[in-house]
Every structure is written in structure tokens, then in C-alpha cells.
Amino acid sequence: MTSGDVVLDARVAVRRPAFSLDVGLRVASGQVLALLGPNGAGKSTVLRALAGLLPLSEGRVLLDGVDITAEPAERRPVGMVFQDYLLFAHLSVVENVAFGPRCRGVPTRRARRLALDLLGEVGLAEYAAARPRALSGGQAQRVALARALAVRPRLLLLDEPMAALDAHTRVSVRSQLRRRLAAFDGAAVLVTHDPLDAMVLADRVLVLEDGSAVQEGPPAEVARRPRTGYVARLVGVNLYRGEAEGTRVLLPGGPGGPVALTAASSHSGEVFAAFPPRAVALYRDRPHGSPRNAWPLTVDGVERFGDQVRVHLTGALAVSADITPAALAELSLAPGERVWASVKATEVECYPA
Numbered sequence: 001m002t003s004g005d006v007v008l009d010a011r012v013a014v015r016r017p018a019f020s021l022d023v024g025l026r027v028a029s030g031q032v033l034a035l036l037g038p039n040g041a042g043k044s045t046v047l048r049a050l051a052g053l054l055p056l057s058e059g060r061v062l063l064d065g066v067d068i069t070a071e072p073a074e075r076r077p078v079g080m081v082f083q084d085y086l087l088f089a090h091l092s093v094v095e096n097v098a099f100g101p102r103c104r105g106v107p108t109r110r111a112r113r114l115a116l117d118l119l120g121e122v123g124l125a126e127y128a129a130a131r132p133r134a135l136s137g138g139q140a141q142r143v144a145l146a147r148a149l150a151v152r153p154r155l156l157l158l159d160e161p162m163a164a165l166d167a168h169t170r171v172s173v174r175s176q177l178r179r180r181l182a183a184f185d186g187a188a189v190l191v192t193h194d195p196l197d198a199m200v201l202a203d204r205v206l207v208l209e210d211g212s213a214v215q216e217g218p219p220a221e222v223a224r225r226p227r228t229g230y231v232a233r234l235v236g237v238n239l240y241r242g243e244a245e246g247t248r249v250l251l252p253g254g255p256g257g258p259v260a261l262t263a264a265s266s267h268s269g270e271v272f273a274a275f276p277p278r279a280v281a282l283y284r285d286r287p288h289g290s291p292r293n294a295w296p297l298t299v300d301g302v303e304r305f306g307d308q309v310r311v312h313l314t315g316a317l318a319v320s321a322d323i324t325p326a327a328l329a330e331l332s333l334a335p336g337e338r339v340w341a342s343v344k345a346t347e348v349e350c351y352p353a
């Protein structure tokens with residue numbers, strides 16, 4: 001099998017009285033697809049359906065061209081890492097990892113050997129005899145991954161594998177997971193709420209909202225050119241939809257009527273226009289040199305954001321601006337105050353809607 005062949009080719013449709021999901025997924029050999037989306041979008045439902053833990057209302061699941069839609073979960077070449085790992089507390093670590101192969105008929109000693117090899121690969125050989133309760137969160141995650149890989153899956157499913165970890169542990173576990181995923185030649189589907197996980201771990205991102213795919217592409221592309229408010233907020237960019245005529249984009253705007261925005265590139269028709277909060281400069285008075293994109297706005301709120309301060313502004317446009325704490329002090333901004341916001345046209349990314 002050469003890298004790039006399609007391993008997973010699925011359409012997953014699940015209908016429940018209050019929820020309906022219909023999404024197509026294609027993942028090539030060695031690739032990681034991140035499913036990103038708000039709570040209740042259907043991410044876990046997709047994983048459970050792919051794993052065979054939930055019947056499809058419609059659609060099918062092909063793995064390496066073989067239709068496994070009717071196969072029960074235990075017969076699918078699928079490994080799954082659950083959010084809280086679900087390690088068996090009464091089994092040792094090595095027995096946990098050997099569990100899948102044992103269930104699939106691999107003789108005890110061979111399954112144990114395989115499990116020990118996998119534990120060695122995730123750096124936990126010395127914990128083979130330990131019980132899961134003796135493991136840290138990061139170690140438990142690595143055991144869960146070894147257990148998922150022990151069935152030699154062609155499809156690896158990871159449901160928020162970092163959610164149970166503290167922020168500090170997450171950084172190191174994320175980079176270990178990245179290395180493990182790079183060595184895996186099947187298809188991987190990762191569910192996450194965290195755009196950083198998607199950026200670091202995935203080759204492609206599929207954004208799911210209310211049971212439908214609303215955007216799909218390489219992580220950097222999705223971050224640079226979000227197509228929904230959810231994605232824009234997630235990656236922290238200001239996103240607008242309007243009508244372009246050349247580099248001029250007319251946005252429906254707020255209470256004062258339409259607002260014109262000058263973008264870097266020329267377009268015609270319905271477009272998205274996006275710019276990052278760090279590209280927004282704030283002034284007490286109308287800025288000189290008349291930058292084309294300058295609006296008088298009102299401060300709606302101020303919050304700490306890393307080592308920056310994010311200022312939320314309302315008015316003709318809703319804009320978020322990142323400024324330094326020093327700039328905040330100098331401007332002495334407080335909610336309700338009027339301020340000028342400006343953005344260079346070269347910072348405004350414009351793309352067809």
C-alpha cells in the first residue's frame with residue numbers, strides 16, 4: 001500500500017428524534033483527520049458509528065475498499081482511545097493492552113508479547129505489571145493508545161484523547177501522540193475541541209456543526225479562512241461576510257448601515273473577509289495618514305489573552321483587537337468608551353463565500 005491511498009471512505013448518517021447527522025469522511029493512509037465542532041455537533045456519534053458501536057441509519061463504512069458496515073465492533077480492524085481511556089481497573093497494564101488481541105483469538109503468550117512490545121514503544125514497559133490506578137493521566141493515555149494499537153487497526157479513533165489531562169501534561173502528551181500518529185500507516189480520526197490539537201496533530205480538519213460538515217481542509221487553511229462564526233471564534237479571527245467589488249467589500253454592518261472594507265485581493269460577489277485581532281490598531285483619535293479601514297467603535301469588554309489584552313468592540317462592526325497591557329494603560333480603555341480601530345488592507349484576507 002502506498003502512502004496516500006484512501007483507507008477510510010465513509011458516509012455516516014445517524015438519525016435520532018432530536019438530532020440528525022450526515023457526514024462524508026475520507027482519510028488516506030498515514031493521515032490524521034481532526035473532527036472539530038461545538039458540543040453536541042455529533043463528533044462522538046461519528047466515532048461510535050465508525051467503531052461499530054452505533055448502527056448507521058444510512059451510509060456505509062469502507063476500510064481499504066472493504067465494506068465493514070455490517071461487521072460488529074469486535075470484528076472491525078479499528079482501535080479506539082476513549083476520552084477517559086476506560087482502562088480495566090482489575091487488569092494489569094499489560095493485560096489491558098493484550099485484551100483486544102486476546103478477544104480476537106490471539107493466544108495468551110503471543111498477545112502478551114505484543115502488548116509488552118507496544119508498552120515499550122510508548123515508554124511504559126516498566127509499568128506492565130502495574131494496575132491502571134498507579135498511572136498518571138499522561139501514562140494512562142499512552143496505555144490506552146497502546147491498547148488501541150494492539151489490535152493492529154487500519155483505523156484509529158481518538159475521542160478527545162487529551163481532554164482529561166492538565167494543561168502542562170497535555171503539551172508533552174500531544175507531542176508524543178504526534179510521533180505515534182506519524183508512525184501509524186492506517187487512517188486516524190481525532191475528535192477534539194482544541195484547535196491546537198487539530199493544528200499539531202491533524203493533516204486535515206473537518207468542522208462539524210449540528211450534524212453537518214461546514215468546512216474541511218488543512219488546519220492552516222481552516223484557521224486562515226474560517227467559514228463559520230464558530231470556527232472564527234475558535235481560531236480567534238474577526239470574520240465578516242459581504243459583497244466584493246474589486247478590493248472593496250461592502251458588509252451589511254451594524255446599526256449605522258453598511259460598512260466598506262478594503263481587502264488585499266480583488267474579488268467579485270459574495271465573500272468572506274477576515275483579519276486577526278493582532279492586526280487591529282486602536283487610537284483615541286482618528287488615525288492620521290487615513291488608513292482605509294478605520295472605524296469609530298465602542299469598547300464592549302476587555303479580557304486577558306495570553307500576554308496580550310483582547311478588546312471587544314461594537315458599533316458599525318463587531319471587532320476584537322489584541323493590544324499590549326501597556327497600550328491598554330496608555331489608552332486607558334474601559335467599557336463604553338469610544339475609540340478608533342484600524343486595519344491595513346494587506347491584513348484583510350478575502351475569499352469567496
Ligand SMILES: Nc1ncnc2c1ncn2[C@@H]1O[C@H](COP(=O)(O)OP(=O)(O)OP(=O)(O)O)[C@@H](O)[C@H]1O
Pocket residue numbers: 016018019037038039040041042043044045046
Ligand atoms: N446515546 C444517545 N442517545 C440519544 N441521543 C444522543 C446519544 N448520544 C448523544 N446524543 C445526542 O446526539 C447529539 C450529538 O452528540 P455527540 O455526543 O455526538 O456530540 P459531540 O459533538 O461529540 O459533543 P461533545 O463535544 O459534547 O462530546 C447531541 O444532541 C446529543 O445530545
